[in-house]
Amino acid sequence: MCVMHTGVVLVPGDPHSPVLLHVPHAGTEIPDWAREHLLLDDAELAAELAALTDHRTDELAAAAADAARVRPHLLVNPISRFVVDVERFPDEREEMAAVGMAAVYTHGTRRQRIRADDPEHHAALRAAFYTPWAEAVRAAVEDRLAATGRAVLIDVHSYPSRSLPYELHANGPRPPVCVGTDAFHTPPHLVAAARAAFGMDVRLDTPFSGVYVPLAHWHRDHRVTALMIEIRRDGYLVEPAGPPTDGFAALAGALAHLVDTLSAGITDFVVGGVPG
DSSP states (O other): OEEEETTEEEEOOOTTOOEEEEEOSOOOBOOHHHHTTBOOOHHHHHHHHHHHSOTTHHHHHHHHHHHOSSOOEEEEOOBOTTTOOTTSOSSTTOGGGGGTBSSSBSBOTTSOBOBOOOHHHHHHHIIIIIHHHHHHHHHHHHHHHHHHSOEEEEEEEEEOSSOOTTOSSTTSOOOSEEEEOOTTTOOHHHHHHHHHHHGGGEEESSSOOOOOOOTTTTTTOTTEEEEEEEEEGGGTBSTTTOOBOTHHHHHHHHHHHHHHHHHHTOOOOEETTEEO
16 A cells, blocks of 8 residues: 555555545544644534444445456545545536535535634645645546556445435435536446446436536546546445445445546446346
């Protein structure tokens, strides 16, 4: 394991693999200098971490990497999203700013105030964690492009079986597996690969949508493709943050199957007799 920078952990994979498993929200670490700015007591913070952390997604990704025939590269963020959310847009494109949950959260899962509006502190958090993460993913993507001619980002997330008050699109279906897509970065063969790997559990872009791609490549480089895999937590652990269940192994295996398919560069699928 190679720790590239505080808050950025890269586990290298096979040099011939174009696949990056990207795990941004499994972390729970909160440095003391960030903790003192959170307007929550320990019990309130524990409740927020239980509700919003993508629990054990780092373990799911690691198990899938171990099981894959061609080992993918793995990026894991050990820092809690309550410090900085490394996946948010840094500007007005970020829709979650409407509920105080842009890159630096000022509000929590119940839309309650959790941090003061402090531009200097917010800038320090972004400099310490947001920018290094973005640079690490950009470098990893460019390394895969140089080595293989393409880069495939698989964003590994989880979400609760019941919606939380902060969610902007909580009225849609909450399937066992939600696949987030982007019109530019998600060609049809990626969606077909996800359906083949996870079966009929897959629904697209509900309750969450979109993908993560470094801004240097965002809507510019078709060689960079991406999927967001959102796994409903009751499918692999005891909610909200309990031990893994029997579903963990099956989901890790499905993720490994997806990795292998995309590593092989397969672009033509037939799923259930219907062209993907």
